[in-house]
Amino acid sequence: MSRLSPFNVVSLTFGFVFLYVPMLILVIYSFNASKLVTVWAGFSTKWYGELLSNDAFLDAAWVTLRVAVISSTFATVLGTMAAYVLVRGGRFYGRTLFSGMIYAPLVMPEVITGLSLLLLFIGIGMDRGVLTIVLAHTTFSMCFVSVVVSSRLMTFDQSLEEAALDLGASPFEAFRLITLPIIAPAVISGWLLAFTLSLDDLVIASFTSGPSATTLPMKIWSSVRLGVSPEINALSTILIGLVTVGVICASIASKQSALRAKRDEQAAARAQ
């Protein structure tokens, strides 16, 4: 299974062109001097300058960042707990309902999640703002975290944990000293996933935020509804750049740690 047919090469090429060309065009045209976004009029960085002096965008970015950091941290804690319960919890009353509540939000249309949370918040008389967005984001992203973490927990050798318990560790110590370090990569990628989901969300934030809190996607939305704008192209380029750098760094780090693990294993094998 490792020779590519011409058809395979064509489908890969076509697929990646399709995935990347739209973003590439955005990036290139963010350096366009013209206000008209489809006509090239020379290189310029003026839209970046205008973007960075636009207080409304900076405020929205700050709100978004705060919401994302807080909600993804809560989501990671809750999602890891949920994953542990699902994989190791054994049988308990209402387990089917619990696993249903973990899987359903993954595919639930955002309009429904957003509407239902908003109606709840209004029903209990809660003021809408940063707090309500954080609660909403935590709820849907904890399910993504729990799916990522539980897939790691399933492949992990339970006898290590049992050995720690036999040797006198308390269940909490066994979790902290054995389980957590082993599932840490999954917990970290769960956090990153929750973080990006929160950064990215428009619909749920629109429903659950009040006049006091506008997130960056909401700000982008209100300006792209009026058509293409060079400032949004500049903002998109910054976001695409940050994500690219982040993903490349993460993949290099995980490759290096895999290499180190392999070297350690080989060293251990030689020592025996």
Place this chain on the structure above:
Amino acid sequence: MRRAVLIAVPYVWLLALFLVPFAVVFKISLSDIALAIPPYTPTAKDGIWNMLRGLDFENFVFLTEDDLYWKAYLSSLQIALISTVLTLCVGYPMAYAMARAPEQWRATLLMLVILPFWTSFLIRVYAWVGILSGEGFLNQFLLWIGVISTPLTILNTNTAVYIGIVYTYLPFMILPIYSALDRLDGSLIEAAEDLGCSRMKAFWLITIPLSRNGIIAGCFLVFIPALGEFVIPSLLGGSGTLMIGKVLFEEFFSNRDWPVASAVAVILLLILIIPIVLFQRNEQRQAEAGK
């Protein structure tokens, strides 16, 4: 004791912020619109008994009488179905080629598929506005190579919505199919070919059935969210594009008719229950098979 706490915390959180809100939506879908805050009646302030007596199915009757809603549900189903098939047609060959690619390339190819997924959804949809518009890049390109002589109208049509859905949901289709194909034992296909199967036949009889779970998971991951999609039809679709997510959003924010918006959400949820349950079964089966 510790175990109980461990179970209770995420359980109660999800009950309070996932399940209870649906009960609230259901209750409001049975209420009437009112010029008050909150803009529906009756509420719990009227006393529980009076509140329960004031509930009725009026909004649901209204939804069946006004054909806007019927059309919106049907056209959402149609758009979601067509886009899922299109995404499968683009995604399967890519996943297949990735699984056949030399070992040392696979990690990079996988990263290239995942990378757009980390990038803002809104921005990726927005990128297509500039490409598909009348004087956009696609039309400029096609005019330049001489395929067309007048610009095509793509933006603000259903075609643009299909392109947008395929584009944004493609990674969700590729990843489960790739992981199914990656696990596939290549010697099975060799055996089939040795026994006289043509390549095409071996593909249909072995590769497709063995990647079935991946195909099912990918299709659900595209179909279910696409059905309630709001951003793509609002940004790329036109006035003729009816999708229920858009109708719900407008009913809520523009018309401020919360009871009708809730009724729209309840019916959408009922439509979604079957695919969601099937999706969950498929996931559990795979999880158990993976153990």
